[in-house]
Amino acid sequence: MIIAIVGLGLIGGSVARDLARTGLATSRLGVDSDPGNLRTALELGLVDRALPLAEAVTAADLIILAVPVDAIFRILPGVLDRISDRQTVVDLGSTKQLIVDAVRGHPRRARFVAAHPMAGTEDSGPAASRETLFAGRAAILCDTSDSAPDALATAERLFTVGLGMRLLCLDAACHDLHAAYVSHLPHVLAYALALAALNPEHDAQVRFSLAAGGFTSTARLAKSGPAMWYPILSQNRTHLLGAIAAFRAHLDAITHAITDGDSDRIRALITEANRIRAFIA
Template sequence: MNVAVIGLGLIGGSMALDLRHAGLATSLTGVDQNAENGEQAVALGLVDRVLPADVALRDADLVIVAIPVNALAKTLPAVLDLVKSEAVVLDAGSTKSSICRAVANHPKRAQFVAAHPIAGTENSGPTAAFRGLFQRKTNIICEQERSSEHALTVARRVFDALELNTIFMEPEEHDKHVAYVSHLSHVSSFLLGQTVLDIEKDEKNIFALAGSGFASTVRLAKSSPAMWAPIFEQNLDYLSQALQEYIMHLQRFHYHLLKRDTQELNRIMSGANEIRRVLDGIELKTQQQTQQQTQQQTPSSSTVKI
């Protein structure tokens, strides 16, 4: 399969590596506005070559669009214009409503699969890409009924090769959920990092006291602002709602702290401890799904186990 990857950063580069390793990509062509990124991607073996979009897409069987979400909605219609009639186009955007609206009336809409593989690190660029990024992670497909059976079959082969567990959602439902479990955590990490940096200006020894808890909490603050600012903007309504609820919880905690109400603080934290049960359950379910896939999957299988 001739694969074209638009956007040669962490997500696009890691997909390319896994698809090559799985044998799905017999040819990998990259497209990137940043010439340095393109050179690095070739040097690192992420892609075989880097070409202009019109040339790269002309003969592609599969096109993966892994660029910032504010550019996705503008770029996808042009990508669909360029691809051949049997080609399949996938995106990896972290928001889905605006992207799905952008191609809703495109004559080649059925060739497009709106996807969100939920995986990443705080690093960016071609050098951040690595094999196995998506292993045992969750992938979301939106508006599956708008994609052709051929497009979905190819998409399933890709997501199987990446070892993703796929579920299906409507775009609005997707955007609401990721506002809470992904976007809010990034905002929190960015602002916690900024708060500590402000204090550090006057208290030079504060980082000498920072332990693993602080490091893990602010890890996401090392993420690319160029990537995350557009995501926040694209999901403004749901993220704003999530932030309002988060601020309310912070204010409530602050109030009981000022009242020296240790009993109520303990109650709040005990309630939050319930997240352990939820996360442990998700981890167990993921392990079970992975075991089922290992037992049932054959080299020619293209079935996604949900």
């Protein structure tokens, strides 16, 4: 299968590595608006050839869109304009509702599978890509009834055989609601924590010399750049604001308990939060 990967950063590059490792792709075509990313991807052997978008779309059996969500929103209709009824397009964006809405009435909508592989790191660029980034993680397929059965089968093969993922099907709105809590809100909190810790009124050098696992594991997402994350936060604004409000209510409860010196309440809140152990390792 000839596979075009549009966007050769962390996600696209990691997909390319796994496609070579698993042998799912007979040829990997790379597309990126950044010439430096293209050069690096070729040097690292992530893709076999670099092509302009239009040429890659024409040549590929499967087109994977691994660019920021604002770029997916912008280019997806044009990509669908160019494909035949034997090609499949899969996006890997972290938001889904606006993307599926953008092509809801498109004549080739059935050739598109809206997806989100739940994997990543705070790093970016093709040099940050790595094998098995996706192994064992969930791949969310959205609004699958709007995709042709053969297109859906191609997407399922990509994620299970090519990337070693497990599948979960949701509607786009449900995806965006839950992603707001488990993906997008954590980034917002990390940015806020970093801004607080970088308070210029204090000696940052001394402060960060004290930082250990608790801080670094919580704040590492603040290294994620705006090119990827501003569009995500903007596109999922409604659900994200709801998640922020829920977080603020719990933060206020903890704040009041600390202010009042209410040790029983503090213990109760921590114990309640400890229930998360049932859901994450």
